[in-house]
Amino acid sequence: MSDGSQSERRLGWLLCAPALTAMLLVCAYPVLYALWLSLHRYDLRFPQEWTFVGLANYVSILSSPVWWQSLGNTLIITIGSVTVELILGLAFALLMHRAVFGRRTLRAAVLVPYAMITVVAALAWKFAFDPTTGFVNALLGLDQAWLTDRGSAFFVIIFTEIWKTTPFVALLLLAGLTLVPQELLQAARVDGAGVVQRFFRVTLPLVKPAILVALLFRTLDAFRIFDTVFVQTRGAQDTESVSIVGYNTLVVRLNLGLGSAVSVLIFLCVVLIAILFVRGFGTPFTQRGERG
């Protein structure tokens, strides 16, 4: 028997090895490489000036207003979009759960934003809000140049994010809703609980795990926002997200040392967010891992 389990163990690792190797080679190794690059002055336009500079890159980033500004912008976009997505997503999920007609059509419809390329969605909304091509101003009777003012540019960016990702949140929450036993809701109704009470006292607590999963996924995803901002403003009007700053430093200005330091800081932010979630809410993931 121990022979059997040993060969099983070996086979298990053998089967996982290709996937693990790929993930280690393309994620873990580059992160370490980024860490190493971030400790050097390394500008591809002046490659001969390559030297070890210790934490100087981090000092110059953390003392620059650009970084803090972009971090603030990213948080505005993240909080703004995720909050609305959760509320709207829950409404959509309840609707899909209760819909009396066109359940299939409804489910098909919410997959449309998911299937649309983010760049295309961002461009579609950019054109819609554009003062010369767009229909939004004509529809609302406004004369607003949406993307040239910081506040309204944020509105368009967040609006686009919400449009694109609410369906994903809704589907996750719908899966949570189907786990709520009907008998429990019936019992609550018999006990005299109203619609509102049933929702807050019965449904919501049972859907909470699904909400937390959606919240974590979406927060980390929104924090990395790049496509929409790049397409709609390229970071103009003070709408730069941290990923845009990283991209500009690395790919546009070819400053690999400084850019890698930005990358490492973004990585640390994501880790920090994940830790805060796990500490704050307990984690639905470790339990799942254990069951897995």
Next chain:
Amino acid sequence: MERLFWRAGTLIVIGYALLPVAWIVSLSLKPAAELNDQRFFPRSLSLEHYRAIFSDAQFPAALWNSIGIALLATLLAVSLAMFAAYAIVRLEFPGKRWILAGALSIAMFPPIAIIGPLFNLWRITGLFDTWAGLIVPYTTFTLPLAIWTLSAFFRDIPWDLDRAARVDGASGWQALRYVIAPLAAPGVFTTAILVFIFAWNDFLFASALTSTNNARTVPAAIAFFTGSSRFELPTGSIAAASVVVTIPVMLMVLIFQRRIVSGLTAGAVKG
């Protein structure tokens, strides 16, 4: 009354989802002279923008790159993930929790964090601006999604049927071919669609690791489309290109909607 409320809600959601699609289709069909008429629907129809994008070299090349790169990355990611998911579901071995947790942490990983190193490595190794240069990161970044979804699907397969078939005299290969493969196929297929959509959608890697028609995919090509002058966005061409890349994926998603919904949520909620 309540019924009316749900019906209205359904219509609102359908409108919500379809509005930008209808808008971009309408924009792509407007003749150039009417692009700035601020109307939602076109007054007259024209295919000039479609003719324009296909007569230029850039868009067909990008389309070919997108299809090839996304398909190859899907094939690779799903094959690697199949082995891993099978091991995770069927075999008992220490560390499999770590594999799932590790995969999950990579799913949360900010891609921008490795753009710099990859950019530099690809520059040195000659992978910059090649298909392989994009296939490698796409495969890796979709592996977590593929492993989680496939594990969720594989868990629901009645694997004992395999033994039953062997008892009934089927060979190992026959049992796999006629019993297990048909049971596993829907999950594998669904996972493949999800992975394909991820690779098809990516913009960050495509814009940072490519520079010419050699490997530039559609999202990057569209974002860097240039019009007749530097300051004018070629709205019509962008809209037409957007429609061409959106419609096939959308049809695929609508045809396989039930599976895709279960695939999207299986990994996350059922676990």
